[in-house]
Amino acid sequence: MGDLYDSQRAMRQMRKAAMQRGVVAILDVGTSKIACLVLRFDGPEQFRSSDGVGSLAGQSQFRVIGAATTRSRGVRFGEIDAMQETERAIRTAVQAAQKMANVRVDHVIACLSGARPRSYGLDGTLDVSGGMVTEQDISQVMASCDVPDYGADREVLHAQPVNFALDHRSGLADPRGQVGNQLKTDMHMLTVDATAIHNLFYCIKRCDLELAGLASSAYVSGMSSLVEDEQELGAACIDLGGGSTGISVFMKKHMIFADSVRMGGEHVTSDISMGLQIPAATAERIKTFYGGVVATGMDDREMIEIGGDTGDWEHDRRTVSRAELIGIMRPRVEEILEEVRERLDAAGFEHLPGQQIVLTGGGSQIPGLDGLASKILGQQVRLGRPLRVQGLPQAAIGPAFSSAVGLTLFAANPQDEWWDFEIPAENYPARSLKRAVKWFKDNW
Amino acid sequence: MRSLIRRTSPDALPRDPAPSRMGYRYQRMMLTPGFRGTVRIGVPILLILIIAGSWYSKPENRAALAATIEETKQSFQERPQFMVQSMNVVGGDLAVLTEVAALLPSEFPVSSFDLDLEKIRADIEALDPIKSASVRVGQGGALDVQLNPRVPVALWRDGTVLRLIDADGVQSGEIMARADRLDLPLIAGDGAEDNIAEALRLFAAAGPLIDRVRGLVRMGERRWDMVLDREQRILLPSENPVAALDRVIVLNDAQDMLSRDVAVVDMRNTKRPTLRMNEEAAEALRRGNTTISTNEAGN
Numbered sequence: 001m002g003d004l005y006d007s008q009r010a011m012r013q014m015r016k017a018a019m020q021r022g023v024v025a026i027l028d029v030g031t032s033k034i035a036c037l038v039l040r041f042d043g044p045e046q047f048r049s050s051d052g053v054g055s056l057a058g059q060s061q062f063r064v065i066g067a068a069t070t071r072s073r074g075v076r077f078g079e080i081d082a083m084q085e086t087e088r089a090i091r092t093a094v095q096a097a098q099k100m101a102n103v104r105v106d107h108v109i110a111c112l113s114g115a116r117p118r119s120y121g122l123d124g125t126l127d128v129s130g131g132m133v134t135e136q137d138i139s140q141v142m143a144s145c146d147v148p149d150y151g152a153d154r155e156v157l158h159a160q161p162v163n164f165a166l167d168h169r170s171g172l173a174d175p176r177g178q179v180g181n182q183l184k185t186d187m188h189m190l191t192v193d194a195t196a197i198h199n200l201f202y203c204i205k206r207c208d209l210e211l212a213g214l215a216s217s218a219y220v221s222g223m224s225s226l227v228e229d230e231q232e233l234g235a236a237c238i239d240l241g242g243g244s245t246g247i248s249v250f251m252k253k254h255m256i257f258a259d260s261v262r263m264g265g266e267h268v269t270s271d272i273s274m275g276l277q278i279p280a281a282t283a284e285r286i287k288t289f290y291g292g293v294v295a296t297g298m299d300d301r302e303m304i305e306i307g308g309d310t311g312d313w314e315h316d317r318r319t320v321s322r323a324e325l326i327g328i329m330r331p332r333v334e335e336i337l338e339e340v341r342e343r344l345d346a347a348g349f350e351h352l353p354g355q356q357i358v359l360t361g362g363g364s365q366i367p368g369l370d371g372l373a374s375k376i377l378g379q380q381v382r383l384g385r386p387l388r389v390q391g392l393p394q395a396a397i398g399p400a401f402s403s404a405v406g407l408t409l410f411a412a413n414p415q416d417e418w419w420d421f422e423i424p425a426e427n428y429p430a431r432s433l434k435r436a437v438k439w440f441k442d443n444w
Numbered sequence: 445m446r447s448l449i450r451r452t453s454p455d456a457l458p459r460d461p462a463p464s465r466m467g468y469r470y471q472r473m474m475l476t477p478g479f480r481g482t483v484r485i486g487v488p489i490l491l492i493l494i495i496a497g498s499w500y501s502k503p504e505n506r507a508a509l510a511a512t513i514e515e516t517k518q519s520f521q522e523r524p525q526f527m528v529q530s531m532n533v534v535g536g537d538l539a540v541l542t543e544v545a546a547l548l549p550s551e552f553p554v555s556s557f558d559l560d561l562e563k564i565r566a567d568i569e570a571l572d573p574i575k576s577a578s579v580r581v582g583q584g585g586a587l588d589v590q591l592n593p594r595v596p597v598a599l600w601r602d603g604t605v606l607r608l609i610d611a612d613g614v615q616s617g618e619i620m621a622r623a624d625r626l627d628l629p630l631i632a633g634d635g636a637e638d639n640i641a642e643a644l645r646l647f648a649a650a651g652p653l654i655d656r657v658r659g660l661v662r663m664g665e666r667r668w669d670m671v672l673d674r675e676q677r678i679l680l681p682s683e684n685p686v687a688a689l690d691r692v693i694v695l696n697d698a699q700d701m702l703s704r705d706v707a708v709v710d711m712r713n714t715k716r717p718t719l720r721m722n723e724e725a726a727e728a729l730r731r732g733n734t735t736i737s738t739n740e741a742g743n
Contacts (some may be wrong), residue, residue, distance in 0.1 A: 070461065088460065088462035089462065091462050091463055091465075092462040092463065094462050094468075095472075096466055099471070100473055102475065103475060104475035104476050207468070208468075208469065309449060311448050311449065
């Protein structure tokens with residue numbers, strides 16, 4: 001268990017180094033686009049003495065000084081498919097962002113949307129026998145969690161303690177210093193395919209960058225597009241991406257569930273492309289200009305030129321009504337949303353006190369999606385946009401950038417993960433000397 | 445069927461916006477502040493140094509550079525504004541002037557940069573007859589030399605040589621014979637030149653005796669003897685010799701002492717001035733005394 005987190009710990013160290021240098025890059029590797037933001041940490045609150053979240057939700061301490069987006073290549077379902085292509089796309093984005101920032105970045109925090117995330121709820125118990133709960137106890141109770149066999153080809157991406165309970169009192173955020181007999185913890189662990197992470201690692205290394213953090217895009221888009229009370233009371237964030245749709249459920253400001261549906265906006269585009277016999281680029285264009293999910297009488301009369309360049313006049317002058325386009329798009333969107341509903345049902349979302357569902361991601365910009373989603377997912381559906389962060393260009397404030405913006409928040413104030421706590425004493429080789437000294441004291 | 449519109453050739457690859465690996469690395473390197481500074485400032489400086497160094501390493505280039513510098517310097521220094529056309533020596537007699545002229549540049553015009561005025565002045569002041577001198581390049585490109593010659597106040601007989609001595613005790617020349625400078629008093633003896641002031645006071649105090657004074661002799665480097673004609677000497681004390689001389693003069697006025705057969709007036713002990721008479725005068729006095737005593741005895 002102990003050595004599992006060495007790379008995560010190393011990444012945390014790297015993140016600290018990056019904060020020290022003041023410049024860190026954010027990389028959102030998506031199926032349809034790769035976004036890179038360059039953050040500079042030199043705000044007025046950099047040397048704040050008190051802890052906790054600062055003003056403006058802690059965002060006033062950093063500023064976006066470079067932003068670039070490029071069309072993604074070689075990524076399918078949010079996983080890297082063709083490494084060379086992806087590496088080139090990452091290079092394009094990073095170079096453009098560096099050029100805008102006019103500063104060299106060496107550390108990057110990345111997120112990935114696919115890689116078949118799987119959530120596990122863990123719990124652990126520790127007998128503290130009437131003593132005060134120390135940090136060691138917390139790390140030991142987390143170490144005592146029963147970890148299921150999640151498979152050799154998977155890696156832990158997030159492992160966050162969600163809840164602590166001391167005897168009969170539950171819902172403690174920080175039990176340190178309290179006195180009790182039995183300490184329990186609930187932990188949420190998210191595992192993903194190891195190969196996807198390794199591919200991303202490799203691509204970023206090939207770009208001469210150091211990975212300073214890794215996050216699930218469902219998690220970070222929830223952080224950026226859910227407002228505080230939604231995170232507190234319970235809400236689900238649906239990130240409708242290009243190749244996959246991320247689902248994350250938040251409760252008490254902690255992610256308690258995450259999943260992804262391997263369908264997204266590119267599937268809608270390919271449906272249009274196949275249905276209308278047009279190239280994917282044209283399909284993407286007419287989807288973004290004329291797409292929708294609710295047809296009205298007006299849409300029958302609105303004709304869209306879908307064109308072509310075969311030289312055949314009849315073929316190149318084809319038109320299609322908007323109603324037809326909606327007729328192609330709607331079933332796929334419904335399918336995605338129904339799949340999301342299924343996942344949420346499987347996670348037991350209906351038992352949460354809050355039933356808010358927030359749609360974000362590039363796919364949420366389809367007109368009429370909120371109406372369709374409320375029919376499938378429940379009444380409390382809204383469209384979410386990411387938080388405004390300082391210095392973000394106008395082109396990057398749309399819902400398509402919610403995971404990139406969420407990553408900036410993740411970089412600025414990361415939640416405590418398992419590997420941020422102290423290493424339990426029995427696994428820590430440096431403690432052996434202390435134990436030897438203790439043995440001498442006890443026996444002589 | 446061929447399409448009507450122009451298409452790009454199928455071989456042409458679609459444009460790739462991605463930078464090449466080397467281009468990407470290059471840009472990252474250029475964004476590194478240290479490297480950027482080195483390239484923007486260090487490399488041009490290095491290049492200039494290399495070019496200058498390789499040019500300078502050839503001896504003919506070095507020579508040409510030195511020649512150019514020399515020529516520029518020369519042409520600047522030889523501008524008419526800086527040329528000294530003539531010289532103008534003021535003060536001092538002819539003998540001194542000839543000596544001084546030997547120290548000054550002989551050929552005119554000469555650039556004022558080539559004249560070391562400080563050295564010329566030092567050389568001139570090193571001459572015996574010159575007390576001080578001022579050398580400057582004055583109006584109209586003339587070298588003005590202002591001489592301030594030493595004024596001799598006494599003659600100092602040093603063995604067989606007669607030296608001219610000024611008030612500071614510095615000799616300013618020699619003369620052949622006493623007759624050349626009868627106006628100057630004569631002093632002699634070891635250490636005489638160090639007490640010129642006292643000697644001059646004594647000469648000034650000599651008053652009525654001055655016509656008879658031959659000179660002053662320093663005795664034992666501590667006191668003076670005033671030598672008069674007819675081989676007379678006045679031995680003065682080392683302390684307060686002028687007062688002693690005044691007493692002698694008063695005695696002389698009252699009793700016409702020095703016109704008698706007195707060889708030495710010894711004033712070394714001021715409480716008891718002593719006279720020493722000539723040999724013959726002493727004989728005569730002794731004889732007279734005997735005559736008187738015999739006469740008394742005879743009576």
